[in-house]
Amino acid sequence: MEASENKRSVVVGIFVFLGIVLFVAGIFTLAGQQKRFVKSININAIFDNVAGLKIGNNVWFSGVKIGTVKKIDFYGSSQVKILMNVEEEAQKYIHKNATAQISSEGIIGNRIIVIQGGSLNLPNVESGDRIGVKKALDTDKMMEDLQANNKNLIDITGNLSVITTRMVEGKGSIGALLTDSTMAGSLRNTMAGLSSASQNINNTAVSLSNFSNKMNHKGGLVDKLLTDTAVFSQLQSSVGEIKRLSLSAATLSNDLTTAGAKLNNKDNAIGVLLNDQQTAESLKKTLLNLESSSAKLDENMEALQHNFLLKGYFKKKAKGEAKEVK
Amino acid sequence: MQKYRHYSSSMKRSGKYIVSRKIDQIFINLYDVYKFILRFFKEVLFPPYEFKEVVRQCYEIGYKSLPLITLTGFITGLVFTKQSRPSLADFGATSWLPSLVSIAIIRALAPLVTALITAGKVGSQIGAELGSMNVTEQIDAMEVSGTNPFKFLVVTRMLATTFMIPLLAVYTCIVSLIGSYINVNQNEQTSYSSFVVSALQNISFLDLFSSIIKTTLFGFTIGAVGCYQGYNSSKGTEGVGKAANSAVVVSMFLIFIEEILVVQIVNAIR
Numbered sequence: 001m002e003a004s005e006n007k008r009s010v011v012v013g014i015f016v017f018l019g020i021v022l023f024v025a026g027i028f029t030l031a032g033q034q035k036r037f038v039k040s041i042n043i044n045a046i047f048d049n050v051a052g053l054k055i056g057n058n059v060w061f062s063g064v065k066i067g068t069v070k071k072i073d074f075y076g077s078s079q080v081k082i083l084m085n086v087e088e089e090a091q092k093y094i095h096k097n098a099t100a101q102i103s104s105e106g107i108i109g110n111r112i113i114v115i116q117g118g119s120l121n122l123p124n125v126e127s128g129d130r131i132g133v134k135k136a137l138d139t140d141k142m143m144e145d146l147q148a149n150n151k152n153l154i155d156i157t158g159n160l161s162v163i164t165t166r167m168v169e170g171k172g173s174i175g176a177l178l179t180d181s182t183m184a185g186s187l188r189n190t191m192a193g194l195s196s197a198s199q200n201i202n203n204t205a206v207s208l209s210n211f212s213n214k215m216n217h218k219g220g221l222v223d224k225l226l227t228d229t230a231v232f233s234q235l236q237s238s239v240g241e242i243k244r245l246s247l248s249a250a251t252l253s254n255d256l257t258t259a260g261a262k263l264n265n266k267d268n269a270i271g272v273l274l275n276d277q278q279t280a281e282s283l284k285k286t287l288l289n290l291e292s293s294s295a296k297l298d299e300n301m302e303a304l305q306h307n308f309l310l311k312g313y314f315k316k317k318a319k320g321e322a323k324e325v326k
Numbered sequence: 327m328q329k330y331r332h333y334s335s336s337m338k339r340s341g342k343y344i345v346s347r348k349i350d351q352i353f354i355n356l357y358d359v360y361k362f363i364l365r366f367f368k369e370v371l372f373p374p375y376e377f378k379e380v381v382r383q384c385y386e387i388g389y390k391s392l393p394l395i396t397l398t399g400f401i402t403g404l405v406f407t408k409q410s411r412p413s414l415a416d417f418g419a420t421s422w423l424p425s426l427v428s429i430a431i432i433r434a435l436a437p438l439v440t441a442l443i444t445a446g447k448v449g450s451q452i453g454a455e456l457g458s459m460n461v462t463e464q465i466d467a468m469e470v471s472g473t474n475p476f477k478f479l480v481v482t483r484m485l486a487t488t489f490m491i492p493l494l495a496v497y498t499c500i501v502s503l504i505g506s507y508i509n510v511n512q513n514e515q516t517s518y519s520s521f522v523v524s525a526l527q528n529i530s531f532l533d534l535f536s537s538i539i540k541t542t543l544f545g546f547t548i549g550a551v552g553c554y555q556g557y558n559s560s561k562g563t564e565g566v567g568k569a570a571n572s573a574v575v576v577s578m579f580l581i582f583i584e585e586i587l588v589v590q591i592v593n594a595i596r
Contacts, residue, residue, distance in 0.1 A: 005378065012384045015392070019493030022500055027534060033526050056530065110528075 039088040040067060041127035045100040045113075050080045051136060053102060053111040059084045060103075061115045066090035069113065084113060095122040096129070102136040362554050366484055369477045379482040387448045387483070388490030392497065395443055399498035402439050403431060403505030411513065420514055421524070427506045428525035429533075436498040437537050438585060441544035444491055445577040449552040452483050453573030456556025457566040465557070480557060484549035491545030492538050499537075536592040543588065544581050551577040 031037055050072065059067040067086035075081035086094070095118035103114045116134070125131060166172050170179035177183055215222040224231050265271045272279050305314055343350045407427050414420050456479060459465050468475040507521050516524075552573040559569035 005382070008385045009378075009381045011389055012381050015389045016384070016489075016493060019496050023493075023496045023534075023538070026496070026499070027531070029522070030526050030529060030531065030534065033523060034530075 034068070035065075035087060040085045041088055041091055041125075042070065043084045043086050043094070043125060043127075044130050045082050045084070045133050046075050046130070047080050047082060047100075047102060047133050048078070049102075049136070050082065051102050051111060053082065053113070057111050057113070058105070059086055059113045059115060061090055061093060061117065066115070082113065086115075091124055091126075093117050094125045094131070095119055096125055097122055097132065098125060099132045099134040101134040358558065359550075359554060362480075362557075363550060365476060366481060366550070369474070369481045370485065374477070376478050376482050379478060380485050383482045383486030384490055386451075387444070387486045388493060391444055391447055391490075391494060394447060395440060395494050395498055396501050398439055398443050399436065399501035400505040402435055402498075403427065403502030404509050406430060406435065406502075407506040407509040421516075423510055423514070424506065424516065424521045424524035425528050427510075428503060429528055431502045431506070432499055432529055432537055433533050434585070434589075436502055437495050437541045437544060438581070439502075440491060440495040440498045440541060441548065441581045442578060444487070444494065444545075445548050445581060446574055448487060449548045449573040449577045450570040452487075452549065452552030453556040453559075454566055454570035456480075456483075456553060457559035457569030460557060460559050460569075461561055461563065461566055476557075480553040483553050484546065487545040487549030487552075488542055489545070491548065492541040495537065495541040530596075532592065532596060536588065540585070540588045543584050547580045547584060548577045551580065 053069060053072065055069055055072060057069045058065045059069065067084055067090070069082055070085040071081075071083035073081045073083075082100075084100070094115060098118035099116045101114045101116070102111060104111050115131070118131075167175045167178055170176060177187065214220060217223060225235075262268055263271055263274055266275050273283070304310055407423060410423060410426055410430075411420060414422055414426065456465075459479070465475045465479070468478065503525060506525075507516075507518065510516050510521055511518075555569040555573040555576065559565040
């Protein structure tokens, strides 16, 4: 009987112990998840509108929960002061110019506060500090924009309706294109022309391809130019020769230019001959005098041939020439 | 003691009613209950303490109810998760199932299911046991032999139910969440750690402590109603049946009333 009672007592003891252990484990798990035993600092922010934020809602930084909303109070005439309990561990990431924004955990999720860390060159935030706020996305504003978009959409669809009606009725260029058989025929001809042109382009491309193939052919001119070093050196020497020749030509041209310039001047014999009118007149007279003198000289010489002193010589010469002819 | 138990009977016999027989009877019963509970608090504070009997009752009420509670809790968690899925799936929010189910289980289902099951099993057992002892005049015999029947029979049982129901509710919570996890894991392939994190995401200490306080209250009510009905059962075998039956019905009714009151108070605090 006593053994049975002892056994019962042990069973009840184990049962109670396990129940308490489970309960305490639940409390610790919950506390661990809610970071109740983690050191924390208090930061506050003042919002115009907290959009249904409640005490206990989460505070996120870079998508990680770093604290909870501890207190919500009205501030000033219509603002709301939020006191956030943030883990001390996250303090090093939040700087003095950090901002807080009201957001939500997904579309139908709870409201949360999202903290953006601020500038790295500023000191870290401290307990009791007030951080700036960033205006949350206003759903009413979004709805207004959406409504405006809807109106635009209605206008666009209305216009589209008018356009398609006109098209069906054969009005306008596209309507005519869809309904006018003549225009369709013209379009078909144009398309045929385009097709032919594209065929020609294709043939040209093929020819160009063949030409380029020939250019790249082994032993061809281009290939030799590109690959044969002897041809290149010959070309280089030829170019050198041409360069030298062109230099000589340039010199010659310069000399000719100088000579030409001199010919235009009257400070030399040729220049005077070419440019001086008086000299030319004098020269012409001289030449006329010379012509007249030579005619007179010729007449004198003819007269000399018939002179008795020289007559024998000329007879002797004529006989010799006749003999050579024979 | 005997005078106290038959106080209402003597009123009936005298034939003098203040309002009417039925209404007077309600107030008489309320007064009886008040006296009964007041006596419990008087008896529980002063020695001698019946530790062995309390442990025995804890074993009978708590440990022996565990298989039934485990099965019920497991099915509750599993079925609740299964039934909640389509509604959340319509919003593409099945990932919220662990959170939803854990809130429902910890705040309401586990305490209620535990209380209702134990009200059915333990309440009727206490009512029938004390009722039959009353019918067979064992309670009177105990009084004659110098044993305080109220301390030995009522206080021990009420203490046992008050202590055991919260513990059973903790087990129910765990088992229900396991059932829920099995279903969620089968359908959404959610990992255990992810389930636990999601499940506890929206649970606060207030939820845990309100559940514990609630189940303590439920346990006290089940014990008090069972003991009262059995201790004050009418003579005859019919009285035993009535005591067992009313122990279940009244305690269940009171459990729901208390549930509403506690939820209102907790929500006011929250």
